[in-house]
Amino acid sequence: MAPMTSIRLSGDKIEIVNQLLLPHTTEFIEIQTIEQAHDAIKSMKIRGAPAIASLAALSFGAYLSRGLEASPAPEYLASPEALRDHVLPILDFLITARPTAVNLGAATRRLTKTLQSSIDAGKDPRSIVLVLIAESHLVADEDVGRNKEMSKWGGEWLIDQVKQAGGDGTSLNVLTVCNTGSLATSGYGTALGLITYLHEVGNLGKAYYTQTAPYHQGSRLTALELKTLQIPSVMICDTMVGSLFQHHKIHAVAVGADRVAKNGDTANKIGTYNAAVLAARHKIPFIVVAPISTVDLDVADGSGIPIEHRPPLEACIVRGALHPPTLNAQGQKEQAQVMITPTDLYEIYNPSFDVTPAELITAIVTEKGVAVKKEGSQIFDLSAIV
Template sequence: MFSSIEFDNFAIHIIDQLKLPNELVYIDIASIQDAWLAINRMNIRGAPALASLATLSIAQKLHNTEYSSTDNLLSDVNDACDYLYTARPTAVNLGVALDQVRQAAKTADKQAIIDQAILVWSEDVSRNKRMSDNGANWLIDELEKKGKIEKGGKISILTVCNTGSLATSGYGTAFGMITRLHELGRLERAYYAATTPYYQGTRLTAFEFVQLSIPSCLVCDTAIGSLISSGTVQAVTVGADRIALNGDTANKIGTMQAALFANAYDIPFTVVAPRASVDRNLQNGQSIPIEQRPAKEAVTVRGVEVDRNTLASVRLAPKEIGNDPLHTVYNPGFDVTPARLISAVVLETGVAVARNNSSDIDVSSLL
């Protein structure tokens, strides 16, 4: 297992995920401003990883600063939390983690604040393993109970985007559930969507499956319906950037189409995420803020030139697209999947499913 974040003696290094899989490059994070830029530019991504980097950068700042007064300390903490939250607003984990740091700041104890900031990162792996185990066991039981697989049989499963060690502090969420199925000897093959326009599936999920020698298959985003309708996969699992109390879930763009196809062909669709992904202030997903990404991301692609074996960025669309008001780009980072399309929400505390033919899932029962 590897991690997207290295933290040692208050030095922070992150894998530059924009360079993967062609280059393994680490970026030094030496300030809160560095952390903000890395999050905003998507050098690091994945809701749990964003939260970890943000709070570690606060711990680093406090460790390296001598404060003449408590007021100065608290002002620095609050300013840092306000600033870091603006980097990417859709992922609720970021806001929850920063609120935990604010709460620790009420002690006016510098070390207590630092300890809480580090705890967000250090607890992530064990949390991921618990939710992954919950999800794998629930899915096996569900498929066997409904006769979708033979008892002891193997499962082929589809996922979207990247939710592995690159998106967390280690092991992963939905990716972790797939890893757990593999560890249990119950995985036939993992299928993963390319996840354009940043190709998090093609670049990052592929990279992780190769590292772990997990049998896998890349799926073009436009082929998801074809794959599910063919009966090749028996389930879909995804992560989450924000979950409302009724189960509505914001996740990487393309998640909702996978849920629609899973629902149409009666296969389980699970959301696997930490409790921190649940927004306790949202009754449903209608008011989840959806980040609009720059047009440039949709009209360019970065990779290795096959003939020259050198990295290059290539524009795919005419130069007017995204640069001319007449020719715009719709590039949301996320979509919101309604709870009625979700079979189960899996957290580290358990599994919630819809009850009594309700279209909602009572996620609050797991908090």
């Protein structure tokens, strides 16, 4: 079956699937303004580091495209300097939607660099805008190809590791956390892409995935993607990882990343660190799969990664379809939010991400290849894969 999609593009018309309503309702929302893009990212109607970078870039490009067609022409097209002064605050604003995800910052920095190089080349404002629009589309278009590359690198590396350990490299069982498939990217996925690759080449046994509370990206989104792709899979609660490792043969844990520091420390969805600690205890390879844009060489280690804290209420409520199912007038399942805690709790710790130290990570995979630590080292040299 065809993979799912997070962003649908037709000319300058941008639509995203509202991931807050999945898996029960598939609703596409049109993004017409920069503010709507910012809200969609911040409210997690769209999520996944590559996907939010793509939306930010595409919405920026669409904004500029509308400016070219406006009559009278916007004042920011009067000169290259006016254009720069107008668009830089827009790019800065987009970054604030999800501060931990470095892909978002990488996309805006890429567009800023393109802007400045075009100004330095003496281009006129309209020519600069055309270059920026083209670059914004490249940010999204390049994602699918690189996802397939890193998924193959990681999948083949794992097969080889299992063979070196005396296995035949088939029927591999892999656990993942959160959602890192087509819904989190522009297509195919990162860690879920690795699982998809193993399935496609006939080497996957089962994919295991955590529910990933409190937003349940695993039980809502990864479950839906694996079901759509007809990949054999098993859901577990976040608290069941240790039990799974005790009683089932798991060949690897594969996770995505929202930011990888220079030494290999990795920020990813909350619960990743827990899985890494347990994987180390059970000597299970722990693989981080992420594009080069996720690697932040300006951050020395995980202590320098900003960690987003979500609104406390999000840890107190769950959203889903009514059970038994009840259909609305449109034939869709009725959904509701329910509170699972006492009201008016005063102390709620709700970070959206945690940081897994490099010492617990076995391999880091990008579209350029696989990095492992030198013997005796607790940190990575990522120079060969960025």
